[in-house]
Amino acid sequence: MATHDPRPVAYLVDLSARHQHLATVTMRVPEDVAADGGRLTVATWTPGSYVVRDYVHHLQHVAARDGAGRHVPLTPDGVSAWRVPPVAGELVVELEWYAFDASVRTNHVDDHHALLVGAATFPCFEPARDRPHHVHLTGLDHGEDVAVLLPGTGEGPYVADDHDQLVDAAIAVGTLRTSAVDVHGVEHRVVWAGHGDGVDVRGLADDLGRLAHAATDLLGGSLPAPRYTVLAIDGDGGGLEHRDGCVVAFAPHASTDPERRRRLQSLLAHEHLHLWNVRRLTPVDLLAPPLDRPVLTPSLWIAEGWTSYYDRLLPSRAGLWSVGDLLDALDRLRHAVDETPGATRQTLHDASRTAWTKFYRRDENTPNAGADYYAQGALAAFTLDVRLRSVEPDGDGLDAVLRDLWVRHGPDAAGRPRGYTEQDVLDAFARAGGDEVAALAERLTTVAGAPDPRDDLAVLALELVADESPPTPRLDVLAGNDGGRLRIRTVLRGGAAWTAGVSGGDELLAVDGETLTAEELPTVLRRHGPDAAVRLTLRRGPRVLEREVRLAPPRPRTRLRIARDAGVFARERFARWSGQPAPG
Ligand SMILES: [Zn+2]
Known part of the structure; x- marks a missing residue:
């Protein structure tokens, strides 16, 4: 018997009141799923950014009607949800959003452009969560460009397989400057949606292409998305990963200043690696998470920490950074963790679980209060990488563990992430380097304190030497x-x-x-x-x-360099790890 695809939930986004920073969303729920009623929810957080944002704060108006145009009462059910009674015909919900919050995680519309993120824009009718969701746009100015992190073109429809994919998308509208490169048959686009003509969009697309090649080599040869899009907006750093792309913010001149360009390359590498790590290789707690309340996971030290380790390695492997750039970046990482008092007060697992109330609620006391699972997770990754390479000098260190996790816990045959637990990660370390390495991984995540890679650096032809920069007495x-x-x-x-x-x-x-x-x-x-x-x-x-x-005495700092007495095999391992020959 032939089966029919369920009819989609459709949204019309009207941007005609952009000068007033308003976006109107009309949501149509098909009658076969509206007939029994259900719960209508607005997300309180967005995947990838672990803090309650209460997007409903920006909701100006919400009302519902049935297929005949009759008013349908919405009964509040919590601060970001309503109960909808059984409805005759389709359910039509109209929402008006105030959108004047410029960041990679929030909505911003004005006369120049529009950036809409899925979680802050598209409510969910829960009984229809697994259906396809379509988006149409209207109220665009003549000749404006549109870039959406979903399949589709122009004013739409843009098609998401389910509501989870829709909230994980973003939309940019305006005079967009786009440059694209091909990576293993997958188009990679950089779309500049900010102000100013000074951005080197072509050069950033080339950087993205080289980083994507390096990431694909790391993860075993093929890209998991049909297309990858970087939506870039004005701002002072920061990014948010999505299923098939990311939103990043940077100052227009960052692309032409060498030091800031390197930081941008690191940001692009970071967000691109999230195509695998997080978006498809996902902590089990974050699989199809409820978006109306916080979800705790111990695994952000992997989701963000390992990604932060590789966002330093991949620019080197891609040939965008010199060996000196790579070692400087690892030195800054070590110093930052060593000089964060909170590193000794909180374990990586606890830092991950408390992201909602600590790390993402930054204030002047944050470095004292807890560990930074980005930097400390990255240093733990480096420490485990060199330990694995010491135990198995011919192996691929952490690369092999990441690939092993990807094969076992990445998407299944139907393309759905299977999810991993911390025990799965310990098992992967045990397979790669034995129980002793697994025990080190467990210690690094369950005991507070800064990870220290120094005992195993020689395997990569590296050593620590005293930093010669002038000693500075400390105010701390x-x-x-x-x-x-x-x-x-x-x-x-x-x-x-x-x-x-x-x-x-x-x-x-x-x-x-x-x-x-x-x-x-x-x-x-x-x-x-x-x-x-x-x-x-x-x-x-x-x-x-x-x-x-x-004043406190100067802190003795060390820096990484190629060991003077490094042998040929250690130098070869360095080259395999960094993608570049060891200098000197
Ligand atoms: Zn990240």
């Missing part, structure tokens, strides 16, 4: 330029400024009576011997305070 703060003011962002717990009663958020007006800029602070501190006392003049709200701080 994180400080920077904040609109021309020197702001102490964080006072590190237990450090010199902490002991003296300085607060995160204080503005530093003067040291020993002399005003200074953020750039001058290290020079001013270097004038003092360790253990010297300095007098800080601070502004805290309406008050001006003085605090005497006894």
Whole structure:
């Protein structure tokens, strides 16, 4: 007997009130699924960004009617959901969104462009969650371009297999600059939706292509998506992965400044690797997650941490970074983790579970309160990688573990991710390097403290040496330029400024009576011997305070370099790991 595909849920997105930052969504639910009624929900968070955002905050209006145009009452069922009674004919829901929140995770529409993310735009009629969902656009200005992270063209329809795919999509409208490259038969596009003509879209597409080749080599040869799109908007960094692409934000001039370009290459590598790691190789807790409440997983140290490790390695393997760039990036990673007090106060599993209330709710105390599963997860990945390569010098280290997890826990024959648990990951380490490596992985995730790769660096022809940059006595703060003011962002717990009663958020007006800029602070501190006392003049709200701080001795920092006595086999392993010959 022939079966018929279920009729889709259809959305019409009207952008004609863009100057007022309004987007209207009309949702049509077919009568065969509307007949029994059900729950209508608006997501409170978006996949990939683990914080409750309460998108319903921006909802201006919601109303429902049936197929004959009769009013259908919506009964609130929680802050972001309504109960819908059984309906005669189709169910039509109309929503008006205020959209003036510019980030990679939120909606922003104005006269210049529109960026809509699925979770913040498309409510879910729960009984129809597994049906196809179609999107049409209207109210576009003549000649505007559209880029959507779903199959479709022009004003639509854009087709999602189910609501989970729809909330994991994004839409950009405006005068878009697009450049594309082919990677193993899969089109990779960079779409600039921000302001300014100075962005090197062509060059970024070439970078993306080289990074995608490196990632595909890492994961075993083929790309899991039919097309990959980077939607790029104005902003100061940050990205969000989607099933078949990502949204990234950067300043228009970042693409032409060498240091910022390297950071962009790292961001592109990071988001692209999420095609596998997270989007299709998914912690079991995050498979089809409920979007109306937080979902806890211990595995963000893999989802984000391993991705952050490879976002440093892949630009090297792609030939975009020099060996020096790679080692510098790993040094910055080690220093950041070593100098984060929270690294010793929280395990990686706990940091992952508390992402919702700690890491994503950043404030001046965040580095003291917990571990950073991005940086610390990346350092754990590096530590495990060199340990595996020490145990199995001819093996592929963490690459092999990632491939093993992909084969066992990636998509099934029907293309649905099977999900993995932390035990699955320990089993993969045991297969690759034996029980001792699995025990190391367990220790790195269940015991607080900074991972330390130093014992195994020689396997990659690497060694740590003392950093020769001039030693700086420490205030033990994180400080920077904040609109021309020197702001102490964080006072590190237990450090010199902490002991003296300085607060995160204080503005530093003067040291020993002399005003200074953020750039001058290290020079001013270097004038003092360790253990010297300095007098800080601070502004805290309406008050001006003085605090005497006894400086802490300079922190002995180390840096990675190619070992002088490295043998030929270690150098070959370095080349296989980094994608480049070991210099010297
Ligand atoms: Zn990420």
